[in-house]
Every structure is written in C-alpha cells, then in structure tokens.
Amino acid sequence: MAKELLKGNVAIAEAAVRYGLEAYFGYPITPQTEMLEYLSKRMPELGRVFVQAESELGAVNMVYGAACTGARVMTSSSSPGISLMMEGLSYIAGTELPAVLVDVMRGGPGLGNIAPSQQDYNQITHGGGHGDYYPIVLAPASIQEAIDYIGLAFDLSEKYRSLAVLLIDGSLGQMMEPAELPEMQPVRAAYPHWAARGATGRGRIVHTSIYLNPIEQEKTNFRILSRWREVQANEVRFKEYYLDDAEYAIIAFGTAGRVALSAVRAARAAGIKVGLLRPITLAPFPGNAVRELAKRVQSLLVVEMNNGQMVDDVLANIHDQTPVEFYGRPGGNVPLADEILAEIERIVKGKLTLNGHPRDRWLDRMLTKS
Amino acid sequence: MQVDIIIAGFGGQGVLFAGQLLAYAAMDNGYHVTWYPSYGPEMRGGTANCTVIIADEEIGAPVVGSPQVLLAMNRPSLDKYESSVKPDGFLIINSSIIDRPVVRKDVHVINVPANEIAEKIGDKRMTNMVMLGALLANLPLLSIETIVSELRAHLPERHQKLIPANIRALTEGARFQLEPV
Amino acid sequence: MDMLGEETIVYERPATLTDLSSHYCPGCTHGIAHRLAAEVLDEMNFRERTIGVASVGCSVFAYNYFNFDFVQAPHGRAPAMATGVKRVLPDRIVFTYQGDGDLASIGMGEIVAAAARGENITVIFINNANYGMTGGQMAPTTLPGQVTTSSPTGRDIEVAGFPIRVSEMLSSLDGAAYVVRRSLHDPKNIRLAKKAIRAAFEVQARGLGFSMVELLSTCPTNWGMTPVDAIHWLETKMLPYYPVGDYKVGPAVAEIKI
Ligand SMILES: Cc1ncc(C[n+]2csc(CCOP(=O)(O)OP(=O)(O)O)c2C)c(N)n1
Ligand code: SF4
Numbered sequence: 001m002a003k004e005l006l007k008g009n010v011a012i013a014e015a016a017v018r019y020g021l022e023a024y025f026g027y028p029i030t031p032q033t034e035m036l037e038y039l040s041k042r043m044p045e046l047g048r049v050f051v052q053a054e055s056e057l058g059a060v061n062m063v064y065g066a067a068c069t070g071a072r073v074m075t076s077s078s079s080p081g082i083s084l085m086m087e088g089l090s091y092i093a094g095t096e097l098p099a100v101l102v103d104v105m106r107g108g109p110g111l112g113n114i115a116p117s118q119q120d121y122n123q124i125t126h127g128g129g130h131g132d133y134y135p136i137v138l139a140p141a142s143i144q145e146a147i148d149y150i151g152l153a154f155d156l157s158e159k160y161r162s163l164a165v166l167l168i169d170g171s172l173g174q175m176m177e178p179a180e181l182p183e184m185q186p187v188r189a190a191y192p193h194w195a196a197r198g199a200t201g202r203g204r205i206v207h208t209s210i211y212l213n214p215i216e217q218e219k220t221n222f223r224i225l226s227r228w229r230e231v232q233a234n235e236v237r238f239k240e241y242y243l244d245d246a247e248y249a250i251i252a253f254g255t256a257g258r259v260a261l262s263a264v265r266a267a268r269a270a271g272i273k274v275g276l277l278r279p280i281t282l283a284p285f286p287g288n289a290v291r292e293l294a295k296r297v298q299s300l301l302v303v304e305m306n307n308g309q310m311v312d313d314v315l316a317n318i319h320d321q322t323p324v325e326f327y328g329r330p331g332g333n334v335p336l337a338d339e340i341l342a343e344i345e346r347i348v349k350g351k352l353t354l355n356g357h358p359r360d361r362w363l364d365r366m367l368t369k370s
Numbered sequence: 371m372q373v374d375i376i377i378a379g380f381g382g383q384g385v386l387f388a389g390q391l392l393a394y395a396a397m398d399n400g401y402h403v404t405w406y407p408s409y410g411p412e413m414r415g416g417t418a419n420c421t422v423i424i425a426d427e428e429i430g431a432p433v434v435g436s437p438q439v440l441l442a443m444n445r446p447s448l449d450k451y452e453s454s455v456k457p458d459g460f461l462i463i464n465s466s467i468i469d470r471p472v473v474r475k476d477v478h479v480i481n482v483p484a485n486e487i488a489e490k491i492g493d494k495r496m497t498n499m500v501m502l503g504a505l506l507a508n509l510p511l512l513s514i515e516t517i518v519s520e521l522r523a524h525l526p527e528r529h530q531k532l533i534p535a536n537i538r539a540l541t542e543g544a545r546f547q548l549e550p551v
Numbered sequence: 552m553d554m555l556g557e558e559t560i561v562y563e564r565p566a567t568l569t570d571l572s573s574h575y576c577p578g579c580t581h582g583i584a585h586r587l588a589a590e591v592l593d594e595m596n597f598r599e600r601t602i603g604v605a606s607v608g609c610s611v612f613a614y615n616y617f618n619f620d621f622v623q624a625p626h627g628r629a630p631a632m633a634t635g636v637k638r639v640l641p642d643r644i645v646f647t648y649q650g651d652g653d654l655a656s657i658g659m660g661e662i663v664a665a666a667a668r669g670e671n672i673t674v675i676f677i678n679n680a681n682y683g684m685t686g687g688q689m690a691p692t693t694l695p696g697q698v699t700t701s702s703p704t705g706r707d708i709e710v711a712g713f714p715i716r717v718s719e720m721l722s723s724l725d726g727a728a729y730v731v732r733r734s735l736h737d738p739k740n741i742r743l744a745k746k747a748i749r750a751a752f753e754v755q756a757r758g759l760g761f762s763m764v765e766l767l768s769t770c771p772t773n774w775g776m777t778p779v780d781a782i783h784w785l786e787t788k789m790l791p792y793y794p795v796g797d798y799k800v801g802p803a804v805a806e807i808k809i
Contacts, residue, residue: 005394005397005403027656028652028682028686028688030409030685030686033688037700037701037703040700040702041704044704044710050710051710052702054659055657056657080625110625111611111625171406171433174409175404175406176393176404176406177403177429178397258429258432259433260430261428261431262431263430265430334431334433336433336434336435337430337434337435338435
C-alpha cells in the first residue's frame with residue numbers, strides 16, 4: 001500500500017480497525033478526541049461496535065465486559081481520563097484478560113493542559129491501579145510506528161492475556177506524517193477457549209478477579225508474574241542510533257527520542273561521538289540493553305518530557321556503574337534539539353559524578369536558569 | 371537536507387491547510403515530512419500555526435526553535451517568530467495587514483500584499499495560496515504544479531471549482547521572487 | 552444627550568464580575584449566565600461569603616470572571632467538591648457552575664448523590680446540547696437526530712439512547728428543594744432565569760436544601776451557526792424537548808417571595 005499523509009490519532013484508529021478491532025468504547029478528551037470521532041463514523045459503517053461512554057470509568061468497564069467475550073477491544077484517552085480508568089484496568093489485569101489502551105499523554109498533574117507530555121510514564125508502566133500487575137507498554141515515536149505497534153499491542157495482549165498500552169504524547173496524536181496503513185484484515189472467526197460467549201455444548205466459564213482465599217490470590221499473583229517473566233524474556237524492543245562507536249549515549253522514548261535524534265545528529269556534526277537508545281517497549285524495559293550500553297560509554301543522558309521517571313528504571317538497571325545525567329521538560333513542553341545538544345556539550349566538557357540523583361542536579365540547574 | 375517552515379496567522383486564514391498542501395507535495399515528491407499544528411483552545415478565535423519539516427532523511431524533532439522560513443500571515447505571528455528565524459533565512463510577510471517593517475537585517479524579507487492580491491482575484495480565501503506561491507518561488511524545493519495537483523487531490527468536492535482561482539493566487543504569489551544574490 | 556440632562560448610568564458591570572473580556576466565543580450564552588449569577592450575588596450582597604466551584608468544560612475558567620473565591624473541580628466532580636466546601640463552611644454560599652457533559656454524563660453520580668443528600672448547595676447547569684470545550688461531541692442532552700462530531704449521522708437513539716432531562720429526573724429526589732429549567736434565548740426568558748437564580752440562592756441561604764437552575768444555552772461555534780441562528784435553534788428545537796418550568800419547588804421554598 002502507498003504512503004498516505006496521516007494524523008496520528010486517525011492513523012491509530014484506522015490501523016486498529018484494519019487489525020480487526022471489534023469494539024471501541026471511549027469518551028472525549030483532548031488531544032485524543034479525533035480517535036473517538038473517527039471511530040464514531042467508521043465502526044458503525046463496518047457494523048462493528050462503537051459506544052461513546054458516559055465517562056472513562058464507563059468506557060473502561062465496557063472494555064472489561066467486551067474483553068470477557070474474547071473480542072478485540074480498545075479504548076483511548078488522555079491523562080486525566082486514564083486516571084479514571086485505573087480501577088477498571090486493575091480489574092482487567094486481575095481477571096487476566098487482553099485489552100488495548102491508548103494514552104495520548106498531556107501535561108499534568110490535575111487538569112494540567114492539553115500540550116504533549118510524558119508524565120504518565122510511571123502510572124502506566126508501573127501499573128497505576130491497585131495490586132500487582134504488569135501492562136505491556138509500547139512507545140512509538142512516529143506515526144508509522146504507532147500504526148505498527150497498535151497491531152503489535154493487540155497481538156501481545158492476546159498472546160499473554162495482558163493489558164497492552166500504546167503510550168504516546170499529544171504531539172504524535174496531532175501531527176501528520178506519511179505512513180502506510182496495513183491491509184484490511186478480517187475480524188477473527190474463532191474465539192479463544194476462555195471467551196465467555198454462552199455455555200453452548202461446554203461447561204460454564206466465569207470471569208472474575210475475586211479470590212477470597214489469599215492462597216488462591218497468591219497463586220494468581222504468581223501466575224501473572226510468571227507470564228510477565230515470559231514477556232520480559234521475549235518481547236523487549238528498542239531502537240539504536242549511532243551507537244557503534246559512541247562514547248556518550250542518550251536514552252529517550254517517543255517524541256523525546258525523536259528530538260534527541262536531532263540533537264545527536266547535530267552533536268555528531270560537531271564531532272561528538274554520541275548515540276541514542278530509544279526504548280520501544282517501556283515495559284518490559286530494555287534493562288539488559290541499557291546495562292550493556294552503560295558499560296561501553298562514559299556517561300548516559302536520559303531525556304524525558306517529565307520530571308524524570310524512566311530515569312529511575314535506567315538507574316535501577318545500571319547499579320551506579322556509569323554516571324547518568326537527566327534532562328526533562330515537564331508540564332506540556334517539548335524540548336528543543338538545541339536544549340539537548342547543550343546538555344550533550346555540558347556532559348562532554350563537565351565533570352561527571354556518581355553521587356546524588358541526576359534528577360536533583362537537573363532541578364538545581366533548571367531553577368538557577370529560570 | 372532539511373527545511374523547517376513555520377506558517378502562522380489567525381485561525382481561519384488557511385494556515386493549517388497551506389501547511390498540509392506543502393506536506394502532501396513533499397511526500398509525493400519522495401521527501402520525509404512532518405506537519406505539526408498548534409491545537410486546542412488556542413484555535414478558538416486566536417492564532418493558528420503549523421510547523422512543516424521537509425527532509426531527505428528520517429526526521430527527528432517535529433518542532434523547531436529556529437525555522438529557516440517563516441510565513442507570517444499577520445502581525446502577531448511576525449512579533450512572535452521574527453527573532454527566531456535562522457540567519458540567512460526567509461521571512462515571507464503578508465504586507466497587506468502587517469503594518470510594521472521587519473527589524474532583522476540578516477534575513478531575506480519578501481513582502482507580499484497577499485490580501486489585496488487575493489481580493490483582486492476575487493476571493494479573500496486565496497490569501498494563503500498567494501503566500502504559498504511566494505514561498506515556493508523562493509524555496510525551489512517543490513513546484514507550483516505539484517501543489518496544484520495536491521489541491522486537485524485534497525480539496526473537498528464542493529471547493530474543486532475554486533482551483534483556477536487557487537492557481538492564479540499561487541502564480542501571482544510566485545512573482546515575488548527575490549533576485550538571486 | 553440634551554434630552555437626558557445629567558448622565559444616568561443604566562447598565563454597568565456587576566461588582567462580582569472581574570474587568571476582563573471573556574474567552575467565550577462570540578454569541579455564546581455562557582456570558583449571560585455568568586452575568587446573571589453575578590447580578591444576583593451583588594444584589595444579595597453575598598460576594599464575600601461566596602465560594603464558586605468551576606467544572607470542566609468551556610466554563611473551566613469561570614474563576615477568572617467571578618470576583619470571589621473559587622475552586623476548580625475534576626470533570627464531573629463539582630457537586631462532590633462543593634459538598635466538601637459547604638460541609639466545612641456551612642454558613643457560606645457555595646455554588647457549582649457545570650455544563651451538560653460535566654453534570655449529566657461523567658458527573659451524573661455526583662449530581663444525583665448531592666441532590667439526594669439534600670446538599671445545601673446551588674447548581675447552575677448549562678445545557679447546550681453538546682460538549683463545547685472538546686469540539687462539539689454528543690452530550691447526554693444532544694437531541695435525537697442532532698449531528699455532532701461523535702454522532703456524525705445524527706444521534707441515533709437505537710445505539711446512543713435518549714437525551715436526559717436532568718431537571719425532571721432530579722426533581723424526583725426528596726432531597727432536592729428547588730429544581731427549575733429556564734432559557735437564555737430572549738430578554739423575557741433571561742429575566743425569568745435571573746429570578747430563578749435568585750430563588751435558588753435564597754433557598755441555600757435559608758438552608759432549605761439542594762437547588763439547581765438549568766439554563767438552556769447556545770453553542771454557536773460547535774453548532775456551526777451564527778449566534779442569531781443558534782438562538783433560533785434553541786427556541787425551535789431545544790425548547791420543545793426541554794420545556795422551561797418549575798420541576799420541584801419544595802413546600803418551604805414556595806413561601807419565598809422575591
Ligand atoms: C476525566 C476527564 N475526561 C475528559 C475530559 C475532557 N473534557 C474537557 S471539557 C469536556 C466536555 C465539557 O462539555 P460540557 O460539560 O457540556 O461543557 P461546555 O464545554 O459545553 O460548556 C470534556 C469531555 C477531562 N478534562 N477530564
Ligand atoms: S465552544 Fe460553545 S459553549 Fe464553548 S465558548 Fe464557544 S460557543 Fe460557548
């Protein structure tokens with residue numbers, strides 16, 4: 001298929017349709033609303049399910065119900081709406097059902113603003129709902145990747161009976177880029193054995209997340225964790241740029257990763273040997289790749305559009321062996337490539353330290369600047 | 371090669387659409403391209419802008435601090451972005467409604483009385499196309515013909531009859547070509 | 552000006568409104584609703600005792616325009632937040648200002664619970680038959696057949712169900728003391744709306760329980776109409792579906808003379 005110029009939100013929605021989305025439930029919220037609006041037209045055209053729910057709370061529990069039937073189901077929202085969904089997400093995880101969520105992140109906390117941010121990293125990757133659970137989290141950095149990974153999200157969520165989240169920021173939702181949509185795939189004909197679709201000719205199926213006996217609950221916790229270990233072993237994905245001879249490396253995901261790529265190119269043009277590792281699965285986190293990279297370079301720079309969230313996952317993986325610096329722009333700001341370039345130059349020139357937390361050093365620099 | 375263009379003006383001046391046309395044309399000419407709009411409540415009555423980046427390799431940042439080209443459709447856009455344009459860059463000014471001269475001395479300034487031209491063509495909505503014509507003439511990356519074929523492909527059915535006027539607007543705008551230095 | 556002799560001021564900004572031009576679209580009736588609430592609070596001399604609760608919608612910035620204490624709630628939760636304020640400060644005047652998406656969709660639980668508890672707060676409820684702030688999606692109040700950005704072929708009652716008549720519904724709750732619907736489409740109705748807002752604040756001041764004034768409003772921007780056409784649409788399409796009237800006037804409230 002030929003490339004088309006597509007807006008992120010619309011591209012994700014249409015790709016989901018082509019990957020066999022059977023039911024969508026959502027609620028308006030900027031900067032994600034185009035997904036809901038697009039599907040309000042597209043799904044009924046195809047005779048598939050679309051419901052504008054009364055709230056995100058309603059939407060996520062509609063997803064919960066539809067997921068019990070084994071249908072390919074999805075919802076999408078943005079940060080404040082995602083917070084409301086946390087209850088339902090925990091229940092879906094506790095019931096071990098596949099479901100796909102798209103979070104088009106905006107500035108927070110609270111009502112914040114509608115500008116691009118990555119401030120939901122912790123909430124999403126570390127399971128913002130209650131109980132122990134582990135969503136698979138994919139972070140595309142372009143509209144083509146968003147299209148590809150929404151398909152991957154369905155596949156992985158069904159393979160591991162797990163939540164899968166496509167985590168993007170408002171800029172990816174709103175921007176347009178040439179990208180290629182997949183061919184239209186048929187909606188599935190056969191449903192998994194656990195799908196509750198009526199006990200015709202078989203014993204009944206019950207979907208619940210209640211285990212009153214703590215021992216039974218613990219077994220479920222172990223089962224969920226064991227499955228997560230399989231995900232960790234098999235599904236880590238990341239992309240590397242200019243790392244072969246790199247003396248310094250940036251770690252950044254999504255839009256921050258794209259901007260970092262521009263900074264890396266500019267630094268390379270100035271003779272600085274710097275590269276970029278861009279995690280695509282934020283969960284499972286590419287810990288081994290980060291650890292190996294840390295051994296090879298003089299220092300790491302983590303760039304995020306938040307106060308420093310993924311940086312803690314980086315630190316947890318490298319055990320203080322390599323100096324790490326952090327640069328972030330929270331609150332709905334996209335860093336400019338020049339800002340990151342200045343950080344690279346500072347690191348190349350400056351004295352590096354293993355003491356203290358990179359976030360504290362960063363905040364001090366930001367506060368003295370402003 | 372990478373060219374960063376900011377198109378800015380009032381909501382309703384066709385700023386976002388002009389940017390999309392550029393993006394379509396860039397894509398169909400085999401370039402990498404991103405189109406990034408201002409979005410949200412800002413749109414209501416206020417200003418609108420979009421950043422278009424055209425490159426021959428994978429594009430990193432979709433937003434830029436200093437564009438090579440600024441297409442300023444109104445005064446607030448000039449005030450906001452003038453200082454950010456790269457030295458030696460292009461400032462394409464809608465001189466019909468921008469009532470102050472450009473202060474920068476290190477950029478190429480192209481004054482286009484776009485509103486007047488559009489009105490002469492008989493349709494005020496063509497202002498953005500006049501400006502786009504001036505941009506194409508000074509940045510020989512994409513031809514007017516490509517833009518015209520994108521118009522044919524992407525203008526809604528009910529506006530197709532406006533294509534001749536669009537072509538006139540683009541051509542009139544293209545006459546504002548700077549002398550090569 | 553000879554005829555008037557001395558200058559007489561016939562119209563000015565209520566003291567409880569700030570001297571700012573609003574961010575509302577031209578012709579939007581949010582502005583009228585703000586003004587009515589401000590005039591009433593001025594007349595009752597309540598400015599210093601009032602705490603407003605803004606909701607999430609186009610009126611999220613209401614706190615910029617009202618010149619008294621204000622707090623801003625999460626989407627739909629204003630009645631709960633108002634409950635918190637009012638229970639701690641029972642002698643203050645506490646009101647929420649909510650749109651129809653905020654109040655009747657995501658916040659339906661909170662509004663019903665507040666009314667059922669007879670929470671002594673006042674609610675100003677703007678019914679403009681769509682979600683304004685997010686760009687004109689279907690709201691619970693969207694009329695059957697009405698085209699919105701999320702009901703592109705018109706609200707289909709087979710799949711999207713029926714509009715909610717909030718005043719009628721809340722009037723069935725024993726805790727509700729005063730629940731009425733008014734409209735902002737012409738001067739006469741605007742005057743009636745102001746009287747109702749006055750009554751609602753009286754109800755609260757006397758501790759009589761939950762009060763709400765639903766105001767039929769326009770959203771010219773998302774309806775895709777001129778302000779005048781929008782007024783006409785309100786009158787011809789919304790009024791028949793949402794009749795103005797007094798849906799609940801508790802016995803003690805009936806005694807209030809304004
Ligand atoms: C939890 C959550 N979900 C969604 C939103 C996005 N949102 C902001 S305003 C709004 C709708 C407001 O519509 P309405 O209450 O009808 O008021 P109006 O704008 O029409 O005055 C929505 C859905 C949000 N801010 N928070
Ligand atoms: S979008 Fe609608 S409700 Fe919001 S300010 Fe504009 S006209 Fe009023």
